[in-house]
Amino acid sequence: MKIGIDGRNLLSATDGIGRFVHKSVKALAALGAEVHVYAPAKINANYELPTGVTLRTGTFHALPARALWGQAMLPFWVARDKVEVFWGPSHRLPLFLDDRIARVVTIHDLVWVHAPETMRLRTLVGERLLMKPALRRADIVAADSGATAAALKTEFSWLKAPIRTVAPGTTALPPPGGFSDLEPLGITRPYALFVGTLEPRKNLGNLIRAYGLLPASTRSGCDLVIVGGSGWKQTSLAEDVRRGGLGQNVIFTGFVDDRMLATLYANCLFLAMPSFYEGFGFPIVEAQSFGKPVLTSNTSSMPEVAGDSAVLVDPHDPEAIAGALGQLCLDARLRQKLAAGARQNAERFTWENHAGGMLQIFEQAIRLRRKFRA
Known part of the structure; x- marks a missing residue:
């Protein structure tokens, strides 16, 4: 399976979603998937990618330029590489993707719906503007928890894409001291x-x-x-x-x-x-x-x-x-x-379990996309 992944969160080592994307890429590659990662600029040095993972980066550092990259360069690269499925691992999908490419988006939370007063204004505006278009374009929506999946169904009753729950893994910490x-x-x-x-x-x-x-x-x-x-x-x-x-x-x-x-x-x-x-x-x-x-x-x-x-x-x-x-x-x-x-x-929450669940979702999304185009 040829998977394209939005890697914009890999630019910062302190970004929690960046760590999520990094661990997901490693686990998917370990299960034999052909993974292509796309980022607007050079990714952080802390995120070493496995041998065999293709990484394409640009020189788009500023936030407005990165937004432009996500809607223009990213879809172009994905189409050129002929990926079968594209994954937006954090609430975003390009507005325009080649019709042959299946698309999956992961929703980690609905803070902007349930606790907007706890968010930075810039983040709140981004979620309001970009999550709904991603949900409309997705063949399948993945959620981190059953609670988030249920909230998606309640909040977006118009959502046609199936929602699947796949819990993330957690990273083993080093041996502790006394x-x-x-x-x-x-x-x-x-x-x-x-x-x-x-x-x-x-x-x-x-x-x-x-x-x-x-x-x-x-x-x-x-x-x-x-x-x-x-x-x-x-x-x-x-x-x-x-x-x-x-x-x-x-x-x-x-x-x-x-x-x-x-x-x-x-x-x-x-x-x-x-x-x-x-x-x-x-x-x-x-x-x-x-x-x-x-x-x-x-x-x-x-x-x-x-x-x-x-x-x-x-x-x-x-x-x-x-x-x-x-x-x-x-x-x-x-x-x-x-x-x-x-x-x-x-012990329920491992990256291998997460990757296995995502591979099943990607396979289903590809089938749905082929059916849609038939």
Whole structure:
């Protein structure tokens, strides 16, 4: 099978979708697919592609030029290479593709529908303008979760293309260090862990507020460690901590490398991730891969991804979050009960499984395209 893939997200090593595309390309190639990757400019050096993968890049660096590339150069390259199916791995398809080419688009989430107030204006406008045309042109739509698939059916009742659910894989982290390796981060006591970009959708304001509702005796035995790079509209978090008198218990580490991230997961009491909305929620699976219980939200994809190894809360209710935090901080037997199936749940999410599912989708899309043209 000859597959063309939009690789524009491979330009940045910090782009979560870039990592998704990179892992997908490697897994598809490992299963024997002939993969062609297209990017508007040179891809990041961190993304080494397997031998046999064809990479075509341009010199379109600025955002407007990259948009032009996606609608003009990309379809030209794809047609010239005579690919059988083209995959837009993140909400986009070219407006014009050769009619002989099947087309598949992956939708990771519908944040712009369900939580638009948590998005940057530029991203929100892009989603509003470009997702619907991609859905109209797709032969098949792939979704990361059943929750996103159901939301697509509800929101876009006019959608004619079949929707298929294919969960992404998660990347194995390096072997972790011991608890003492966390001292440079200022971590010296047991802790609950948050992992993710510091942005409004992650609900850190309510998480910190809920932590502040815990008795001082509970907080003294369970710090809150917040791991992740700065996103946007979160400049008040440090002030929230200061105003709540939580400076001795809440630790912001900033961005950490993979080995330190593994060490943080391996030594935490539990993961606390009460996001307002997630299309999937990679930290849930990463924490569970280390045998850790999870506190997460009862909305969107999070219950589906977490399985039975989590306590679910209403992300809009700080008191409910506080109640779950207190339980997990104090009740070792509850943590052990939830952790019992954590690793097994995490093992569902592999890149080989994702690639196998996508190959089935590509084959179906090719059949549908041939039927459409017959």
